[in-house]
Amino acid sequence: MQxxxxxxxxxxKDHYKGMVFFALRYVKDHDTAEExxxxxxxxxxxxxxxxxxxxxxxxxLTASVRNKCLNHLxxxxxxxxxxxxxxxxxxxxxxxxxxxYEMTELKEKIEDLISDLPVKCREVFILNRFEGLKYxxxxxxxxxxxxxxxxxxxxxxxxxxxxxxxxxxILLL
Amino acid sequence: MKKDQTYxxxxxxxxxxxxxxxxxxxxxxxxxxSHKRNEKQFEEYRHSWMAVNSVSIDKSxxxxxxxxxxxxxxxxKTQKKVPLWxxxxxxxMAAGLLIxxxxxxxxxxxxxxxxxxxxxxxxxxxxxxxxxxxxxxxKQNAVLEYANDFSKEKREVNLHGKAFFEVEPDxxxxxxxxxxxxxxxxxxxxxxxxxxxxxxxxxxxQEGKLSVYLESRPSGKMIMQADDRVEISLKQQKILKKPxxxxxxxxWKTKDFVFNDVALADVVQLLEEVYNTRINLSGKNLTxxxxxxxxxxxxxxxxxxxLQATFDLKISRTKDQIRIEGEGCK
Numbered sequence: 001m002q003x004x005x006x007x008x009x010x011x012x013k014d015h016y017k018g019m020v021f022f023a024l025r026y027v028k029d030h031d032t033a034e035e036x037x038x039x040x041x042x043x044x045x046x047x048x049x050x051x052x053x054x055x056x057x058x059x060x061l062t063a064s065v066r067n068k069c070l071n072h073l074x075x076x077x078x079x080x081x082x083x084x085x086x087x088x089x090x091x092x093x094x095x096x097x098x099x100x101y102e103m104t105e106l107k108e109k110i111e112d113l114i115s116d117l118p119v120k121c122r123e124v125f126i127l128n129r130f131e132g133l134k135y136x137x138x139x140x141x142x143x144x145x146x147x148x149x150x151x152x153x154x155x156x157x158x159x160x161x162x163x164x165x166x167x168x169x170i171l172l173l
Numbered sequence: 174m175k176k177d178q179t180y181x182x183x184x185x186x187x188x189x190x191x192x193x194x195x196x197x198x199x200x201x202x203x204x205x206x207s208h209k210r211n212e213k214q215f216e217e218y219r220h221s222w223m224a225v226n227s228v229s230i231d232k233s234x235x236x237x238x239x240x241x242x243x244x245x246x247x248x249x250k251t252q253k254k255v256p257l258w259x260x261x262x263x264x265x266m267a268a269g270l271l272i273x274x275x276x277x278x279x280x281x282x283x284x285x286x287x288x289x290x291x292x293x294x295x296x297x298x299x300x301x302x303x304x305x306x307x308x309x310x311x312k313q314n315a316v317l318e319y320a321n322d323f324s325k326e327k328r329e330v331n332l333h334g335k336a337f338f339e340v341e342p343d344x345x346x347x348x349x350x351x352x353x354x355x356x357x358x359x360x361x362x363x364x365x366x367x368x369x370x371x372x373x374x375x376x377x378x379q380e381g382k383l384s385v386y387l388e389s390r391p392s393g394k395m396i397m398q399a400d401d402r403v404e405i406s407l408k409q410q411k412i413l414k415k416p417x418x419x420x421x422x423x424x425w426k427t428k429d430f431v432f433n434d435v436a437l438a439d440v441v442q443l444l445e446e447v448y449n450t451r452i453n454l455s456g457k458n459l460t461x462x463x464x465x466x467x468x469x470x471x472x473x474x475x476x477x478x479x480l481q482a483t484f485d486l487k488i489s490r491t492k493d494q495i496r497i498e499g500e501g502c503k
Contacts, residue, residue, distance in 0.1 A: 083188075
């Protein structure tokens, strides 16, 4: 077999997070992004004997994730060509997500900023972003309104944006 | 409602956090397109969201967990969906038989295609989901067979070796495990079945309720409650209820261990079984050592480290076995 299980495991571990990140740029929802990445790897595994993927696994996965994301957006009536164009997602692109993804300095800065947030605001932010709870679920968990969740999230993001400005300049994405 | 900057800022956050509705999206697109300044703001928001996502992905995704999830899917798919006649090894075997026995066998094979699925835990534990949604963990070397029309009327599986079942409840279609001549019938529960000795089958029930009987005597049912352990002696045609004294009956699946004053030799034997390795104890007084400890899903080497520190052992590894030496205990 040209594409042994062990090799596949390595491919998975090398590219999984990058693919979730890429999917997230399209679908904006963690669970969906993970599901799509899983499906793409599953498709890769099933096709392992049909195509010579070892050459360019990454482009294969990228294309596969991209198609699945676009289908998802269409199915959920969230497909908007104008916005996708602005986000650089409308045309076939390389998955260059790794650029942001590998910036450890930026990530550390973000973590610092998050820990500076006011308690309530931080709690909402962490539940939504790191624990994958939807606004509605956060509101139920904390006994606050969805509107408040939204306000707190905006507040957190506002603060991050403001303090990340100089870092953002380096990002050409 | 007056739609000011704040409104659109919130709209953008909603969009990038995946909470936007269809209307939100088209409204946002319209606003962004209407002015270069808005486009620039959208760009700023996008960048900061990407940066935040890179952190949240790091925090919330565990590649190991994701990999085992995928591996489960992979094995379920390759094991379940590939019909026997598509199995490459079987194709090769069939070719060999063609030479030996001629067309006759092939014809028979084509006319009566095998009508069951066979799952074999060849290398390590195999976790599978059956067509009805029930889950089975097969211990290494265990074999599970079930008919292709499994789950139509009743759910019957045939087991060799040891397996842990988590059965999807369904009152109308009983789930029956055959292990040698013993039968275990369930409605929805989780339990362990295994051949323990040559003529013995053991069943340990974790939760739910089930009945156990011998193939020859379906009317002689023994009802089991949670935490019961039953031993079925095939030779004597007896089903005996015994308290489950072994807290480690499921260690091969969970890698959780509880040792309450257990002899080191027994500890080592269990570790050999669970981690599929050979461990050699040498030193007279080592057999006097008794362990009080519990471990939860740890690697063999971290368990060995604890043993090493507790009993002052010397542990060395060769290619195919682990050697434990020490003064031992009094």
